[in-house]
Amino acid sequence: MTLLALGINHKTAPVSLRERIAFSPDALGDALHSMLAQPLVQGGVVLSTCNRTELYLSVDERENQREQVVDWLCQFHHLHPDELKNSLYWHQDNAAVNHLMRVASGLDSLVLGEPQILGQVKKAFAESQRGHSLSSELERLFQRSFSVAKRVRTETDIGASAVSVAFAACALARQIFESLVGVTVLLVGAGETIELVARHLREHQVKRMVIANRTRERAQALATEVGAEVITLGELDDYLAQADIVISSTASTLPIIGKGMMERTLKARRNQPMLMVDIAVPRDIEPEVGKLPNVYLYSVDDLHAIIQHNMAQRQAAAVQAESIVQQESADFMAWMRAQSAVETIREYRSQADAIRAEMTAKALTAIQQGNDVEAVLDALTSRLTNRLIHAPTTALQQAARDGDLNRLHILRDSLGLD
Incomplete structure (x- = not known):
C-alpha cells in the first residue's frame, strides 16, 4: 500500500486552470464514488478550494499508478493530460504525509498560516467519511494532521496576525x-x-x-x-x-x-x-x-x-512550524512501517498455532490408541520444537554460508540470542 498526494495549487497553476479542475460540492459525491471504482484505489479524499485541488489516496503499489490516477482526474474533468503536466505535483509516502500536514497547518497556503484551510481539510475528510471512501491509513493520517495543525497553532506565532x-x-x-x-x-x-x-x-x-x-x-x-x-x-x-x-x-x-x-x-x-x-x-x-x-x-x-x-512577520514562525511538521511526519511514517509488520506477525503466529494444533492432534490420537503418555509428550515437545525452529535455523545457516554478518546479527537479535 502506498500513500499519494497530487494536485495543483496557486503556485503551480493560474486561476483559469484551477477553475477547470475544481470539484463543485454537487459533484464531490460522484467524484469520490468514481475514484474508488478505480482498481488500484483503496481510499481517497478530495480537497478542492479556490486555491487548490488535491487528491489524497491510498493505492495498491503498481508501476503505472501515476498514469492511472492522472488519467482518471483528466477524464473526470474532460481535460487532456498535457494540459496538467506542467502544473501537477506528485508526492508519495513520506512526501505525501509531509505535504498534507503542511497544508493543514497553513504552510502551503496563499496566505502563510491562514486558518481557513484547516476547516476545509476537515470538511473534505468528513465528506470521505460519509461516503465510506477512507482506508484506515488515510483516516489515521488525516486525524494526525489535524493534531499537527493544532500543535503548530499552539506552539508558534504562525497565526498571530489576521491575514487571509x-x-x-x-x-x-x-x-x-x-x-x-x-x-x-x-x-x-x-x-x-x-x-x-x-x-x-x-x-x-x-x-x-x-x-x-x-x-x-x-x-x-x-x-x-x-x-x-x-x-x-x-x-x-x-x-x-x-x-x-x-x-x-x-x-x-x-x-x-x-x-x-x-x-x-x-x-x-x-x-x-x-x-x-x-x-x-x-x-x-x-x-x-x-x-x-x-x-x-x-x-x-x-x-x-x-x-x-x-507574510513577512510569519516567516520566523514558519521555520519553527516546518520543524514540527518534519518531526510529526517522520513519526507517522514510523507508525506506517510498524503497521507493515503487523500482517507478518499475524501470519507467523497463525503458522505457529497451526503447527501446535497439528502436533497436539497427533499426540491426542496416540494417547487414545493406548501409547505411553510420557513417551507421547516427549515426542510432541521434540517434534514441536523441531518444526518451530526449522525456518530460523535454515535462515541462520544460509546467512552464515553467505558470510552475511549483518543478517546473522539481525536473526540472532530477533531470536533473543545475546
Whole structure:
C-alpha cells in the first residue's frame, strides 16, 4: 500500500486552470464514488478550494499508478493530460504525509498560516467519511494532521496576525477607497470566505452592506450578525448599481455577473467607478467585465501582492512550524512501517498455532490408541520444537554460508540470542 498526494495549487497553476479542475460540492459525491471504482484505489479524499485541488489516496503499489490516477482526474474533468503536466505535483509516502500536514497547518497556503484551510481539510475528510471512501491509513493520517495543525497553532506565532484572502480583499478595498465609512458593499455568496469578509468590513464601519445569496435563509444569520441586508441572486441586477464595491465568492460553476449586466449597471451609475473582487474558483465574474471603463476587477491571483506584504512577520514562525511538521511526519511514517509488520506477525503466529494444533492432534490420537503418555509428550515437545525452529535455523545457516554478518546479527537479535 502506498500513500499519494497530487494536485495543483496557486503556485503551480493560474486561476483559469484551477477553475477547470475544481470539484463543485454537487459533484464531490460522484467524484469520490468514481475514484474508488478505480482498481488500484483503496481510499481517497478530495480537497478542492479556490486555491487548490488535491487528491489524497491510498493505492495498491503498481508501476503505472501515476498514469492511472492522472488519467482518471483528466477524464473526470474532460481535460487532456498535457494540459496538467506542467502544473501537477506528485508526492508519495513520506512526501505525501509531509505535504498534507503542511497544508493543514497553513504552510502551503496563499496566505502563510491562514486558518481557513484547516476547516476545509476537515470538511473534505468528513465528506470521505460519509461516503465510506477512507482506508484506515488515510483516516489515521488525516486525524494526525489535524493534531499537527493544532500543535503548530499552539506552539508558534504562525497565526498571530489576521491575514487571509478575505483580509486581503478588504485591504485592497481600503487602499482604493481609503475609508469605507461612506461606501456600499455588495457581497455575493454567504460561505466561509464571505463571512470573514463581512466581519472585516463591519470592523471598518462600512456604510451599507448587502448580501446576495441563492437562498435568503442561508445568508440571514450572517446578515443579522453584521447588520447587512439580504437579497437573492435573482435581484442582483437591481442592486448592482447601488454598490461601490462588489466582493464575490460562491460555488457556482458558471459566472453570475456578466458583461451585459455590468454595462447596464455602469449606465445606471453614470459611470461612477466600481471595485470588483472575484475570489471564487470557478470565477463568478466574467473576465471581460474588467475591460469595461470605470470597473476595477481583481481575481484571487491579483491579491497575491497584498498577501505577500503581510507574510513577512510569519516567516520566523514558519521555520519553527516546518520543524514540527518534519518531526510529526517522520513519526507517522514510523507508525506506517510498524503497521507493515503487523500482517507478518499475524501470519507467523497463525503458522505457529497451526503447527501446535497439528502436533497436539497427533499426540491426542496416540494417547487414545493406548501409547505411553510420557513417551507421547516427549515426542510432541521434540517434534514441536523441531518444526518451530526449522525456518530460523535454515535462515541462520544460509546467512552464515553467505558470510552475511549483518543478517546473522539481525536473526540472532530477533531470536533473543545475546
